[in-house]
Amino acid sequence: MQDPLAILRSTFGFQDFRGVQQQVIDRVMSGQHSLTVMPTGAGKSLCYQVPALARPGTALVISPLIALMHDQIRAASGFGIQAAALTSADDNRQETLARLNSGALDILYAAPERASGESFRAMIGRIPLALIAIDEAHCVSEWGHDFRPDYRLLRPLLDHFPDVPRLALTATADRETRADILVQLGIPQDGLILAGFDRPNIRYHIRPRDGVGAQLKTLLGGQPGPGIVYAPSRAGTEKLAEQLGGAGRKVLPYHAGLEPQIRSRNQAAFVSSEDMVMAATIAFGMGIDKPDVRFVAHAGLPKSIEAFYQETGRAGRDGDPAEAWLFWGGEDFARARRRIETEVEESRRPGERQRLNALAALVETAGCRRALLLRHFGETPPEICGNCDNCLEPPTTVDATEAARKLLSAAFRTEMRFGIAHLTDVLAGRDTEKIRNLGHDRLSVFGIASEEELALVKPVARALLARDALRADEYGGLSFGPSARALLKGEDRLELVLPPKRQRRSRRGGVANPDGDPLFEALRTRRRDLAKEAGVPPYVIFHDSTLREMAALRPASLRALSEISGVGAAKLDRYGAAFVDTILGFREGENHVPPA
Structure with a gap:
């Protein structure tokens, strides 16, 4: 075996290990199994690359996406590491097998679908293995936000090589997910290494969606570096790419509905660019190891806090300052709750509801965003981080309980058949033909809202939808959610967070060269x-x-x-x-x- 620190210095050009890297590598070098939870950008790849060079044999790395493998191979090759992949997209299979069998490969990448097969196990059994690394290990857990069934078939492969150290790596795993990964991959409890979840270089901003095209144009105007804008649908990515590209910035779409060659061309253009923006669905990102992404923006609600953390973590992987933006609407929560009740199998619904409620708490909080994020992952952070929107510019909060009760009452009195616009007209006492024809001018809630309360109806409705006091069907009709009763009976209150007024962001010189050298x-x-x-x-x-x-x-x-x-x-x-x-x-x- 060779000295890991000497390899770090000679091959990678770094003088010392960072954070828990030394601890992880020491365990691998001594042949022990480990699960490492380490933030994106903290150097997870080094934790298997260095032992791959220091230990005899070839390191097997199991990775979920072909694009991610190719990106990692390209980066490894830049350091002089001999790496290759066996995937359906690689047409040099015989060359790779020859290099593998001759001992010329330092690292072999494979997808879980291939690695879990008996023929692959027999093939890999003919060569000495330095270690087996399981990247994006949260995919193994049904508790995880990105479950991949093929990951749960890896245990026979791992157990076939009991003396080969196994190293599971992820940036995103809450307490339940971590426990499940340990069991599924046969890693002892003392093999868990937590590096923490904080990404201090990322500044978090969360705003209600209010003309998201204009909001994103303002963001792009102040951030000249490369970025990713996530849209909730394929059509949304196309629309945003067209809207944002009209301002002179190169913006391309990426989603699964594009022709493969167009998708590949757009991805290659983004990876090579120093200022391009990609408008994409969440199909884009995990396979990208681009370190200089300066911002990630969500034009709609992510699936969970775990997904938000992982997707925003694609910004600032080089350690330089980066920004994460989320623009949300009440309809996002309504749509997500409908999906849980109609598309998610019943056994998984309680966990999905819990995740969505945690996301609602994140978007609604008047406190530190980072502190809430880190508490979600089981940490005890300081109450103020100094690098999120709420810490930098504390928002105004108002007691909107009475406005919320009046809105809920109006929804009930109109038989839950109408949307927010009509309920606002009823509460305002507006004399419209629709209200007269429906007899809503004779209801007890007609005209009961003050001007101040009417100004709060839209943000109140957004908050009620987020916290599941109101539910909206796909046609705009409303119904009570489980949180409505406590508000109506006076057992709960609604503290409404009012974001600061939109300000035009001044264009910066860019993080890359702050001094203009x-x-x-x-x-x-x-x-x-x-x-x-x-x-x-x-x-x-x-x-x-x-x-x-x-x-x-x-x-x-x-x-x-x-x-x-x-x-x-x-x-x-x-x-x-x-x-x-x-x-x-x-x-x-x-x-x-x-x-x-």
């Missing part, structure tokens, strides 16, 4: 050219943080460049001379990139 821009230009020649995304060559360190320290030799964080031996050999040339040009007073 011309050398940094020259290094980025050189990186872009090299990436185009090599056919890889720019971040595969070096992250922005590495370029910023180059610009600050201005190394004048390959030896000095090797001391920069993120410059490993393979990258130094492949790209070092080009970046030293660029730096030397500036040291000599030439503020341009010299010819290669």
Whole structure:
């Protein structure tokens, strides 16, 4: 075996392990089984890449998506790691098998569908295994938000190799999910390593949806970096791509209904871009390991807090500041509750309802968003994080209990057949033909709301739908949910959170180059050219943080460049001379990139 720290320094160009990486790698090196829960961007891949190089044999990595495997192979190859995949999308199967059998592969990637088969088990049994890593391990649990049945078929493979250390990795698993993963994958309780869930570089913003196209345009105007906008439907992605692209920014759609070649082309364009926005359904994202995504925005409600955490976690994987935005409406909750009652099997409904209620608490809170998120995952964070919308600009709260009771009463008196607009007219006492014809002008609730209460009807309705006091059918009709009774009987109150008025965001210079350093821009230009020649995304060559360190320290030799964080031996050999040339040009007073 080789020394993991020496590999970290020579191959990856980092001087020390971060967080729990050392603890995880030590367990793998000693042959123990582990489940590691580590935030996205905290360096999960290193936890199996380093032992793959340090231990004899080939590391088997089980990963759920082909796109994710290919992204990881591309990144690993940049560090000089020999990696390949056996998937239906790879036409070099015989070459991969030859490399595997000859011991030339450091890492082999496979999907759970393939890895759980007996023929695969027999094939892999003919070679020495360094470890078996199960990536996105939350997919193994029925408690998880992203359950994949094929993950539950992996246990025979793992038990066939009892002396091979198994390492399950995930960024998203609550207490029940973690317990289930341990059981399903045969990992002892003392093998659980929690690195915490906090992503301190992500700033959380949550707003009621109010003209989401305009809200997103404002966001894009203040955030020039690459981003992902999640829409709840395929049609929504197309519409948003068209709306947002009209402002001059390149915005492309991505959803499962697109032709495969268009989907692939749009994904490749996004991965390689330094400023593009992708409007997508949640089909897009897990297979993307792009570290420089500067924002993720949801134009509709995610499925759960776990899904929100995972999807927003695709921003800021490089550790630089990033933003997460969520724009929600009461109809989102109504639609989600209908889905639970009609599409989810009965045994899973209580858990799904609990998850949706937790999401309602997140969007409605006047307190710290991050603290609520972290408490959901079992942590005890500080009450204020200083990096979410509510901490930075505390919202106004009003007691809207009386307005809520009047709205619920109006819904009941009109026999639960009408939407919010008509109920508002009734409460306001408006003399309309529809109200007269229906006899609603003779109801006890006709005209009982004050001007102040009428101004709150829309946000009150949104809050009642979120907390399941009101339910809406697909035609707009309303009914009482289980939380209505307590409000009507005076046993509960409705504290309404009023978000700050919309403000136009000023366009920033961008996180990449906050000081406007011309050398940094020259290094980025050189990186872009090299990436185009090599056919890889720019971040595969070096992250922005590495370029910023180059610009600050201005190394004048390959030896000095090797001391920069993120410059490993393979990258130094492949790209070092080009970046030293660029730096030397500036040291000599030439503020341009010299010819290669």
